[in-house]
Amino acid sequence: MATGIIGTGSYLPPTIIDNNELAKMVKTDDLWIREHTGIIERHIAKEETTSYMAAEAAKKAIENANIDPTEIDLIVLATLSPERATPSMSCIVQDKIGAVNATCFDLNAACSGFVYALQTADAYIRSGFAKVCLVIGAETLSKMVDWKDRSTCILFADGAGAAIVKDTDFGIISSVTRSDGSSGMSLKCKERSTRNFLNKKAEEKHYIQMIGSDIFKFAVRKVPACIELLLKRANMNKDDVDYYVLHQANARILASVAKKMDLPIKKFPMNVDRCGNTSSASIPILLDELNRDGTLKKGQNIVICGFGGGLTWGAHLFTWGIDTK
Numbered sequence: 001m002a003t004g005i006i007g008t009g010s011y012l013p014p015t016i017i018d019n020n021e022l023a024k025m026v027k028t029d030d031l032w033i034r035e036h037t038g039i040i041e042r043h044i045a046k047e048e049t050t051s052y053m054a055a056e057a058a059k060k061a062i063e064n065a066n067i068d069p070t071e072i073d074l075i076v077l078a079t080l081s082p083e084r085a086t087p088s089m090s091c092i093v094q095d096k097i098g099a100v101n102a103t104c105f106d107l108n109a110a111c112s113g114f115v116y117a118l119q120t121a122d123a124y125i126r127s128g129f130a131k132v133c134l135v136i137g138a139e140t141l142s143k144m145v146d147w148k149d150r151s152t153c154i155l156f157a158d159g160a161g162a163a164i165v166k167d168t169d170f171g172i173i174s175s176v177t178r179s180d181g182s183s184g185m186s187l188k189c190k191e192r193s194t195r196n197f198l199n200k201k202a203e204e205k206h207y208i209q210m211i212g213s214d215i216f217k218f219a220v221r222k223v224p225a226c227i228e229l230l231l232k233r234a235n236m237n238k239d240d241v242d243y244y245v246l247h248q249a250n251a252r253i254l255a256s257v258a259k260k261m262d263l264p265i266k267k268f269p270m271n272v273d274r275c276g277n278t279s280s281a282s283i284p285i286l287l288d289e290l291n292r293d294g295t296l297k298k299g300q301n302i303v304i305c306g307f308g309g310g311l312t313w314g315a316h317l318f319t320w321g322i323d324t325k
Contacts (some may be wrong), residue, residue: 001167001168001169002167002168002169002170002171002172002173002318002319003118003121003122003125003126003165003166003167003168003171003172003318004165004166004167004168004169004170004171004172004318004319004321005163005164005165005171005287005318005320005321005322006065006067006164006165006166006168006321006322007061007062007063007064007065007066007067007163007164007322008060008061008064008161008162008163008164008284008287008288008291008292008322009056009057009058009059009060009061009062009063009064009161009162009163009288010057010060010159010160010161010162010281010284010285010288010289011053011054011056011057011060011159011160011161012043012158012159012275012285013043013044013045013046013048013053013158013159014043015043015044015045015046016041016042016043016044017041017042017043017044018030018040018041019033019034019039019040019041019154022153022154025147025148025153026147026148026149026150026153026154027150028150028154033154036154036250036252037154037155037250037251037252037272038250038251038252038254038270038272038273039154039155039250039251039272039273039276039277040273040274041273041274041276042156042157042158042274042275042276043157043158043159043275043276044142044157044158045140045142045143045158048140048158049083049140050079050081050082050083050089050138050139050140050160051082051083051084051089051092051093051096051138052096053138053140053158053159053160054077054079054089054092054093054136054138054160054162055092055093055096055097056160057136057138057160057161057162057284057288058075058093058096058097058134058136058162059097060162060288061134061162061163061164061288062097062134062164064164064291064292064322065164067132067164069097069098069099069100070098070099070100070101071101071131071132072099072101072102072132072133072134072164073101073102073103073124073129073130073131073132073133074102074103074104074121074124074129074130074132074133074134075090075093075094075099075102075103075104075105075133075134075136076090076105076106076107076117076120076121076133076134076135076136077089077090077093077104077105077106077107077117077136077137077138078106078107078108078109078113078114078116078117078135078136078137078138078280079106079107079108079113079137079138079139079280080108080110080113080139080144080189080279080280080309081139081140081141081143081144081279082106083140088104088105088106089106089138090104090105090106090136091104093134093136099134102134103130107120109280109306109308109309109310109312109314110187110279110280110308110309110310110312111247111249111277111279111280111282111306111307111308111309111312112177112247112280112306112307112308112310112312112313112314113137113279113280113306114135114136114137114161114280114281114282114283114284114304114306115177115283115304115305115306115314115315115316116177116306116312116314117135117136117137117280118135118163118165118172118304118316119175119177119314119316121133121135121165122165122172122175125165125166125167131166131167132164132165132166133164133165133166134162134163134164135162135163135164135165135284136160136161136162136163136284137160137161137162137278137279137280137281137282137283137284137285138159138160138161138280138281139158139159139160139278139279139280139281140158141156141157141158141208141277141278141279142156142157142158144156144189144207144208145207145208146207146208149207149209151210151212152207152208152209152210155249155250155276155277156208156276156277156278156279157275157276157277157278158278159275159278159281159282159285160281160284160285161281161282161283161284161285161286161287161288162284162288163284163287168321169321170298170299170318170319170320170321171318171319171321172316172317172318173234173236173301173317173318173319174230174231174233174234174316174317175230175314175315175316175317176226176229176230176233176314176315177312177313177314178222178226178312178313178314179310179311179312179313180310180311180312181310181311183214183218183311184309184310184311186210186211186214186215186218186311187208187209187210187211187214187215187308187309187310187311188208188209188210188309189206189207189208189209189309190206191206215249215308216250216252216253216256218307218311219249219253219257219307219313220253220256220257220260222307222313223246223257223305223307223313223315224257224260224261226305226307226313226314226315227244227261227303227305227315230303230315230316230317231317234317236301236317238261238263240301241267241301241302241303241317242267242297242300242301242302243267243268243269243290243295243296243300243302243303244257244258244263244267244268244302244303244305245269245283245286245287245290245302245303245304245305246268246283246304246305246306246307247277247279247282247283247305247306247307247308248270248271248272248275248276248277248278248282248283248285248286249272249277249282249307249308250272250277251270251272251273254268254270254272255268269286269290269295270286271285271286271289279308279309280306283304283306287304291322291324292324294324296320296322296324297320297324298320298321298322298323299319299320299321300319300320301317301318301319301320302317302318302319302320303315303316303317304316304318
């Protein structure tokens, strides 16, 4: 038996900001953004919160899996952009969807969050502590970027993706997760004020800061090595995999990874052009798209791989089990 995905869902805010709109706020243009990132437009939350988008994605995943919310034993929600410190986003989602029997907690592994959350759900299922789990990646990154900083505001966007997983006769074959805190300051965002009355310093505004060249080199180096280890553990080779669903950070990163692995780019589906970088939400959003449009077929071997802040990275190799009609 294995932990398999039996349903997917996603939510993207209806407000879309294209590159030409961004050019009105920061010194850039559509051509420059396309050439450097592959992004054309992105979804930005207006009134939507992280928990709201997560709950909407969860409802769609539950419907797709054809289960009752009361069957869910565990909700793991990956995010670095919650709207509250407490209650957790997962507890808010539990209430919104009626998953009254679920244990709930949040997890922060930045852009690797969904991979880490899925591994956590897998561990719960394999240990017997849970049978049906809801795994979510949800972000409202638009509130964390400086809209005058071209290096970040052109990249990040908002959205949520979710998956229902359970013990099945298909699913996860091999997993790898890794972290490197010594390089973590290459992508950072300081927490908003947690000062008390003893600290009289003026309030600062803290935004996402990134050394883009460091992150690019990190991703192009670590992702192929991670996938190679993943496949080695499963006694499989790269050609046995039908699709590589990677974190949608930047089209140039994905193209560089494909080239380094000597694989056709068609094996690396993308939606970064339409969705931007939604951090922990990017992989489940793309999985949901591929599930619903029939790209993914029952029995195919899929690799998902996340990489980002922490620094963190990780991947899962699994057999797809949903038969899309």
